[in-house]
Amino acid sequence: MSRTIKQLFFGSLFLLLLILAGVFIYFSFFSVKPTCFDGIKNQREEDIDCGGPCLSCQVKKLQIISESPRAFFVSRTQASLVVKVNNQSFNYWPYKFDYVFDVYAADDSLLKSFEGSSSLGLGEARYIIEPVVNINFRRISKIYFRTKNIEWREFRLFYPFIIKTESVKVDIDSNNVVVSGFIVNNSATSIDNLAVYALFFNKSGEMINASGTQIRNVNAFSKRRFDIFLPHQAVIVRGQPQDKAMDVNLTRIIWEIKR
Numbered sequence: 451m452s453r454t455i456k457q458l459f460f461g462s463l464f465l466l467l468l469i470l471a472g473v474f475i476y477f478s479f480f481s482v483k484p485t486c487f488d489g490i491k492n493q494r495e496e497d498i499d500c501g502g503p504c505l506s507c508q509v510k511k512l513q514i515i516s517e518s519p520r521a522f523f524v525s526r527t528q529a530s531l532v533v534k535v536n537n538q539s540f541n542y543w544p545y546k547f548d549y550v551f552d553v554y555a556a557d558d559s560l561l562k563s564f565e566g567s568s569s570l571g572l573g574e575a576r577y578i579i580e581p582v583v584n585i586n587f588r589r590i591s592k593i594y595f596r597t598k599n600i601e602w603r604e605f606r607l608f609y610p611f612i613i614k615t616e617s618v619k620v621d622i623d624s625n626n627v628v629v630s631g632f633i634v635n636n637s638a639t640s641i642d643n644l645a646v647y648a649l650f651f652n653k654s655g656e657m658i659n660a661s662g663t664q665i666r667n668v669n670a671f672s673k674r675r676f677d678i679f680l681p682h683q684a685v686i687v688r689g690q691p692q693d694k695a696m697d698v699n700l701t702r703i704i705w706e707i708k709r
Contacts, residue, residue, distance in 0.1 A: 512539055516535045520533070522660060523684060524684045525683070525684070527587070530582055533577065536570075537570040540573045544600050547568060549565065554590075564583055567708065577647070581647065623682070629661075629678040632673050635670060646665060648703055651701070653695055655700065
């Protein structure tokens with residue numbers, strides 16, 4: 451073997467070893483390892499970033515549907531925020547999720563954000579309410595609602611609470627509208643924090659306001675009294691058309707477990 455051929459052979463071998471060493475070092479120390487958040491279908495995933503070692507594709511595609519949020523006048527410096535949400539799945543339920551109401555002024559500046567947490571049952575639709583919050587009502591132009599940190603659970607882990615109301619009455623005086631009654635927990639499980647809301651409607655069946663209260667430590671198979679207040683001026687407006695006037699008989703009570 452000539453000297454030139456030997457040089458070419460050993461040079462090529464050295465170059466090959468150098469390339470292999472570089473590839474080894476790159477994949478060992480510098481390459482980005484596959485994850486469930488890299489936007490690439492890899493590591494035995496059924497679809498992009500779901501299935502296989504990642505979150506189930508069925509769960510990943512689940513979402514909480516929300517209607518347009520609304521703000522109701524309470525006073526010049528207070529409002530009630532309301533949005534209707536819906537879990538369309540009967541196989542999974544959001545055991546817990548966080549939500550945010552972002553309230554903006556006409557110049558698109560953020561006035562304030564209001565955060566909370568809630569849950570929804572299988573196929574459940576209901577209202578989420580931030581009652582009587584402190585904000586300049588006259589400056590409100592737009593409201594956006596969003597959910598985050600949703601903890602989905604399978605239907606077999608869903609345990610509905612058996613809750614009802616009793617002796618609900620609505621009293622109106624010169625200062626407040628007061629909705630009182632009893633919340634009855636007929637479940638075998640106690641509730642640490644139960645929110646009770648009153649929804650107010652006019653004679654045409656349109657929602658005109660909302661308010662609420664929270665009850666802590668509602669024991670299993672127990673009854674607790676609630677009183678919900680809303681300023682008189684928030685629902686009683688003089689000189690409005692008859693069909694826009696509040697109808698106490700349409701007042702609706704709903705509840706929500708705060709996790």
